[in-house]
Amino acid sequence: xxxxxxxxxxxxxxxxxxxxxxxxxxxxxxxxxxxxxxxxxxxxxxxxxxxxxxxxxxxxxxxxxxxxxxxxxxxxxxxxxxxxxxxxxxxxxxxxxxxxxxxxxxxxxxxxxxxxxxxxxxxxxxxxxxxxxxxxxxxxxxxxxxxxxxxxxxxxxxxxxxxxxxxxxxxxxxxxxxxxxxxxxxxxxxxxxxxxxxxxxxxxxxxxxxxxxxxxxxxxxxxxxxxxxxxxxxxxxxxxxxxxxxxxxxxxxxxxxxxxxxxxxxxxxxxxxxxxxxxxxxxxxxxxxxxxxxxxxxxxxxxxxxxxxxxxxxxxxxxxxxxxxxxxxxxxxxxxxxxxxxxxxxxxxxxxxxxxxxxxxxxxxxxxxxxxxxxxxxx
Ligand SMILES: Cc1ncc(COP(=O)(O)O)c(C=O)c1O
Numbered sequence: 001x002x003x004x005x006x007x008x009x010x011x012x013x014x015x016x017x018x019x020x021x022x023x024x025x026x027x028x029x030x031x032x033x034x035x036x037x038x039x040x041x042x043x044x045x046x047x048x049x050x051x052x053x054x055x056x057x058x059x060x061x062x063x064x065x066x067x068x069x070x071x072x073x074x075x076x077x078x079x080x081x082x083x084x085x086x087x088x089x090x091x092x093x094x095x096x097x098x099x100x101x102x103x104x105x106x107x108x109x110x111x112x113x114x115x116x117x118x119x120x121x122x123x124x125x126x127x128x129x130x131x132x133x134x135x136x137x138x139x140x141x142x143x144x145x146x147x148x149x150x151x152x153x154x155x156x157x158x159x160x161x162x163x164x165x166x167x168x169x170x171x172x173x174x175x176x177x178x179x180x181x182x183x184x185x186x187x188x189x190x191x192x193x194x195x196x197x198x199x200x201x202x203x204x205x206x207x208x209x210x211x212x213x214x215x216x217x218x219x220x221x222x223x224x225x226x227x228x229x230x231x232x233x234x235x236x237x238x239x240x241x242x243x244x245x246x247x248x249x250x251x252x253x254x255x256x257x258x259x260x261x262x263x264x265x266x267x268x269x270x271x272x273x274x275x276x277x278x279x280x281x282x283x284x285x286x287x288x289x290x291x292x293x294x295x296x297x298x299x300x301x302x303x304x305x306x307x308x309x310x311x312x313x314x315x316x317x318x319x320x321x322x323x324x325x326x327x328x329x330x331x332x333x334x335x336x337x338x339x340x341x342x343x344x345x346x347x348x349x350x351x352x353x354x355x356x357x358x359x360x361x362x363x364x365x366x367x368x369x370x371x372x373x374x375x376x377x378x379x
Contacts, residue, residue, distance in 0.1 A: 038061045
């Protein structure tokens, strides 16, 4: 393992070379399939990396006023808006610089139609395809009673006057077969609208940078679909795929607590505050240099730093070839997407620093946090 003793702990560390590798693959998919791939800021909004990302992608998807502003200030290019519900006081500010906006309901479209058309932003509707391969309810946007997207029966035979596109998001870390099924379902339920539209946004959840993703199949599926609907500009707006496996969260062992079952490594990070998906999904992240313990082996449970009883890695323990010592570094892999954007300062724990290992191997400390960041969110 490289020596990371010069890095501050805790720290989210983006490995730039891995990000560039993902972006090159994503760019080749968009070129070959003749589509446009946007960065959805909800999962990856580390704007110090945007100068690298926007060499390959020509726009972003924003789900709030703040994401839209960040996109305008730090990314530029096409700005696609979608939020489950827009607040009237925010909406006109969101439209500034926007190119596309999707509405979650017919009533929101009716409320904001005039403003949208006056601003010259291309309007669309989010649809619920009533199909999703996602088994975890909290990440399944297309369940029958979902609040996300309009069901076909509510749309009827004709789209409202002025609508130019449809938006569908029903995938999460999914493969190209799931997209193929999604497109079949869209054609079945909404196919009669497609020939009259200008664009179709197929949301996120396309994990094309995962090692087992079949990009050739994805390109074929998209190319075939485009051949049937040459009138449509096709957009994908992933987050995870862009930042997939592009860095780690560096933590340090502060204490070791023996229990009759395992030794608990008390860390300077918190699962609930800094790796929330590990508890939400839940899942067990990889730790560099560790593996699952075999029966009878010494095992370590990773413990977080807050007072929450459940602030530990409950999905399983780890085995290390060398016994852990206080002061050892622990690297949680793949901690760049859906981490920094979701963190909190619960218990007053400091936010991990943010840094980049550049392609030439040099480390740049981009940002450190402190007491003022904690205080500024409270009153
Ligand atoms: C509307 C929408 N677009 C894009 C995304 C990004 O999805 P992913 O990070 O899985 O690619 C999400 C994730 O929830 C979403 O809700």
